[in-house]
Amino acid sequence: MLEVKNLSMRFGGLLAVDGVSLDVQEREIVSIIGPNGAGKTTVFNCLSGFYKPTGGKVIFEGREIQGTPDYKISRLGMVRTFQHVRLFTQMTVVENLLVAQHRHLNTNMLAGLLGTPSYKEREQKALDRAAYWLERVGLLDLANRDAGNLAYGQQRRLEIARCMVTEPKLLMLDEPAAGLNPAETKELNQLIVSLKEDYNVSVVLIEHDMSLVMDISDRINVINQGKPLASGTPEEIRHNDDVIKAYLGEA
Amino acid sequence: MAANNMRHALFCAIVTLIISFPILGLSLEAKGVNITLSGAKTSTYVAIVLAAVAVFVFQIFRDTFMGALGKLPNLNPLAGREPMEQTKRVKLESWLLTGIVVFALFWPFLVSRGSVDLATLVLIYIMLALGLNVVVGLAGLLDLGYVAFYAVGAYTFALLSQYTGISFWMALPIGALLAGLTGMILGFPVLRLRGDYLAIVTLGFGEIIRILLNNWTTLTGGPNGIGGIPEPTLFGMEFGRRVKEEGNTSFHETFGIAYSGEHKVIFLYLIALVLAVITALIIRRFMRMPVGRAWEALREDEIAARSLGLSRTAVKLSAFTIGAFFAGFAGTVFASKQGFISPESFVFLESAIILAIVVLGGMGSQLGVILAAIAVTILPELAREFSEYRMLIFGAAMVLMMVWRPQGLLPVRRIQITLNKQG
Ligand SMILES: Nc1ncnc2c1ncn2[C@@H]1O[C@H](COP(=O)(O)OP(=O)(O)OP(=O)(O)O)[C@@H](O)[C@H]1O
Ligand SMILES: [Mg+2]
Numbered sequence: 001m002l003e004v005k006n007l008s009m010r011f012g013g014l015l016a017v018d019g020v021s022l023d024v025q026e027r028e029i030v031s032i033i034g035p036n037g038a039g040k041t042t043v044f045n046c047l048s049g050f051y052k053p054t055g056g057k058v059i060f061e062g063r064e065i066q067g068t069p070d071y072k073i074s075r076l077g078m079v080r081t082f083q084h085v086r087l088f089t090q091m092t093v094v095e096n097l098l099v100a101q102h103r104h105l106n107t108n109m110l111a112g113l114l115g116t117p118s119y120k121e122r123e124q125k126a127l128d129r130a131a132y133w134l135e136r137v138g139l140l141d142l143a144n145r146d147a148g149n150l151a152y153g154q155q156r157r158l159e160i161a162r163c164m165v166t167e168p169k170l171l172m173l174d175e176p177a178a179g180l181n182p183a184e185t186k187e188l189n190q191l192i193v194s195l196k197e198d199y200n201v202s203v204v205l206i207e208h209d210m211s212l213v214m215d216i217s218d219r220i221n222v223i224n225q226g227k228p229l230a231s232g233t234p235e236e237i238r239h240n241d242d243v244i245k246a247y248l249g250e251a
Numbered sequence: 252m253a254a255n256n257m258r259h260a261l262f263c264a265i266v267t268l269i270i271s272f273p274i275l276g277l278s279l280e281a282k283g284v285n286i287t288l289s290g291a292k293t294s295t296y297v298a299i300v301l302a303a304v305a306v307f308v309f310q311i312f313r314d315t316f317m318g319a320l321g322k323l324p325n326l327n328p329l330a331g332r333e334p335m336e337q338t339k340r341v342k343l344e345s346w347l348l349t350g351i352v353v354f355a356l357f358w359p360f361l362v363s364r365g366s367v368d369l370a371t372l373v374l375i376y377i378m379l380a381l382g383l384n385v386v387v388g389l390a391g392l393l394d395l396g397y398v399a400f401y402a403v404g405a406y407t408f409a410l411l412s413q414y415t416g417i418s419f420w421m422a423l424p425i426g427a428l429l430a431g432l433t434g435m436i437l438g439f440p441v442l443r444l445r446g447d448y449l450a451i452v453t454l455g456f457g458e459i460i461r462i463l464l465n466n467w468t469t470l471t472g473g474p475n476g477i478g479g480i481p482e483p484t485l486f487g488m489e490f491g492r493r494v495k496e497e498g499n500t501s502f503h504e505t506f507g508i509a510y511s512g513e514h515k516v517i518f519l520y521l522i523a524l525v526l527a528v529i530t531a532l533i534i535r536r537f538m539r540m541p542v543g544r545a546w547e548a549l550r551e552d553e554i555a556a557r558s559l560g561l562s563r564t565a566v567k568l569s570a571f572t573i574g575a576f577f578a579g580f581a582g583t584v585f586a587s588k589q590g591f592i593s594p595e596s597f598v599f600l601e602s603a604i605i606l607a608i609v610v611l612g613g614m615g616s617q618l619g620v621i622l623a624a625i626a627v628t629i630l631p632e633l634a635r636e637f638s639e640y641r642m643l644i645f646g647a648a649m650v651l652m653m654v655w656r657p658q659g660l661l662p663v664r665r666i667q668i669t670l671n672k673q674g
Contacts (some may be wrong), residue, residue: 048558050554050558069557070557070558071557071558071559071560071561071562071563072560074557074558074559074560075560079558079559079560080558082554082555082558086552086554086555086558087552087555088547088548088551088552088555088556089551090547090551091544091547091548091551094670095544098541098544099544099545099547099548099556099559099561100559100560102541102544102545102559102560102561103560105541106541109537109540109542109569112536112537112540112541112542113533113536113537113540127670130670131670134670143670144670162559163559166559166560
């Protein structure tokens with residue numbers, strides 16, 4: 001489904017990502033791990049079109065998409081969350097979800113001004129879908145609050161819900177467990193697995209929480225200082241000497 | 252810290268001296284063909300020194316002053332009270348707005364012609380401010396050249412009436428559409444810019460349009476402007492003493508009443524009122540539509556918005572175009588009201604005034620914008636003796652606003668979509 005070949009990204013003199021390759025199949029959870037500053041987020045930024053990679057190929061469903069603008073990539077069905085949560089803090093929770101469904105709505109201004117049946121119907125559908133996902137992540141009671149007033153863990157869940165209402169095929173999560181307490185992390189664990197099992201979404205996951213990664217990943221890619229270090233099943237990674245030396249050993 | 256403060260204060264005082272001495276202290280006088288440089292009166296020099304001292308003192312105690320200013324809201328009886336509940340506020344604001352409109356409908360029949368004329372101007376500013384509010388308040392794009400679109404609307408009507416004899420009602424949509432189109436064309440290249448850069452470039456565009464109007468003498472008449480712009484008609488009835496256009500009838504003859512110059516003024520006022528209400532309603536509606544949410548989302552977090560599939564250019568361009576559209580609307584009404592327009596009506600100061608209304612009113616709030624438009628247009632009329640100091644007072648008011656109530660008189664009343672829990 002997603003294939004990344006020899007991706008590299010250079011910032012001036014710094015080669016932040018150097019020859020990273022990975023692939024994601026349908027209904028698969030693939031993790032990217034590596035020490036701080038390894039270049040994980042930069043890989044995400046290249047995949048999501050936020051940066052234009054300086055080398056390599058990104059192929060999504062048979063199409064080369066490297067260099068495609070970010071909003072077009074998201075419309076193809078690849079959406080992401082951010083390492084530092086990015087919500088529309090002054091808008092309400094439900095409005096955050098409506099914004100995300102922009103392209104599913106009738107954005108014809110005349111239709112909106114006149115309130116045509118098709119416009120109303122789609123608007124209602126969007127509200128229903130928003131309600132569904134809020135229920136799913138346990139935020140329905142907070143639907144009309146400002147998103148900025150949510151607790152940190154709730155904001156994280158809202159960000160995932162906001163991705164899900166766009167009906168993505170591939171979800172990219174950048175450290176979704178950062179700052180969560182153990183109970184919340186457990187819920188997150190179940191949520192991610194359910195996204196894959198029940199909604200047929202593939203997930204690319206960046207995470208420092210090893211127990212979460214080892215628990216839910218189908219495959220893991222390790223990168224270190226921008227270079228691919230190892231890749232394989234959690235079991236293989238756990239016993240890989242290089243990885244232990246470079247990453248797990250120091251932790 | 253203290254030394255630093257001292258140095259800063261000294262620096263500011265010296266800058267004051269350097270700037271004000273040549274401007275106020277020296278004057279050039281033309282004597283025949285020669286120009287002589289002469290000094291000013293001693294009192295002026297004393298004033299300059301006093302000003303420098305005042306700046307010095309202020310800068311030294313700056314923190315104390317600003318701290319005190321920051322505490323001012325405590326004087327406000329409403330401060331500290333729980334903010335009103337969302338639904339209640341929405342209701343209250345709708346009631347207030349309706350009340351204002353109903354009052355505004357009957358009001359012109361009770362007052363003098365001059366007041367009605369001024370009120371028409373207020374309504375035009377309300378339209379402009381509501382339109383600019385979309386661009387600045389909702390989409391967060393600082394546009395300092397907004398007056399350009401106002402000019403496009405006004406000149407469209409003026410030129411079309413001069414060359415084709417078009418009527419007000421035909422010109423209204425054409426002017427608005429052309430202004431919107433201009434907004435789209437100008438917006439396209441500049442919307443990649445952010446913040447300050449966007450402000451500067453739009454400022455430049457505003458000036459370019461004005462200078463173009465000023466210099467394209469063959470078409471626009473240059474600084475002489477264009478006159479003879481017709482007034483609106485009511486179903487083919489004219490409001491003048493005599494009918495100008497063939498086929499039209501005149502209002503006072505049709506109804507068999509005596510001719511009065513007031514009919515025309517009141518009619519124009521009512522048109523402006525209706526258009527202002529329409530503008531407010533349409534923009535209110537936009538705010539609940541996907542496009543309105545997209546404006547806000549992009550303003551709040553552009554990166555997140557794009558990651559969700561919103562195209563920055565499309566969304567910003569729509570805000571820019573819609574804002575320009577309503578400026579064109581207002582421009583057409585303005586041209587019709589004045590009967591004569593020249594580039595002088597579309598200087599940067601106008602953009603600044605409209606922006607001031609938006610900022611004063613509280614960005615995003617319609618009721619606030621309406622009240623601010625009334626204040627900004629009427630107060631200078633009431634205080635005519637101080638008209639020389641108008642800009643000074645204006646500037647001071649803006650600075651105080653920024654310190655005291657950066658959110659505006661009536662802070663943003665967002666129109667929200669609420670989710671009614673179905674179960
Ligand atoms: N826009 C940029 N310009 C210059 N350097 C950058 C930029 N973005 C990232 N870098 C650099 O690239 C390297 C990789 O950063 P990146 O954020 O991808 O690391 P990471 O693996 O996500 O780390 P963490 O676990 O801390 O999130 C870092 O050295 C960082 O300083
Ligand atoms: Mg990172």
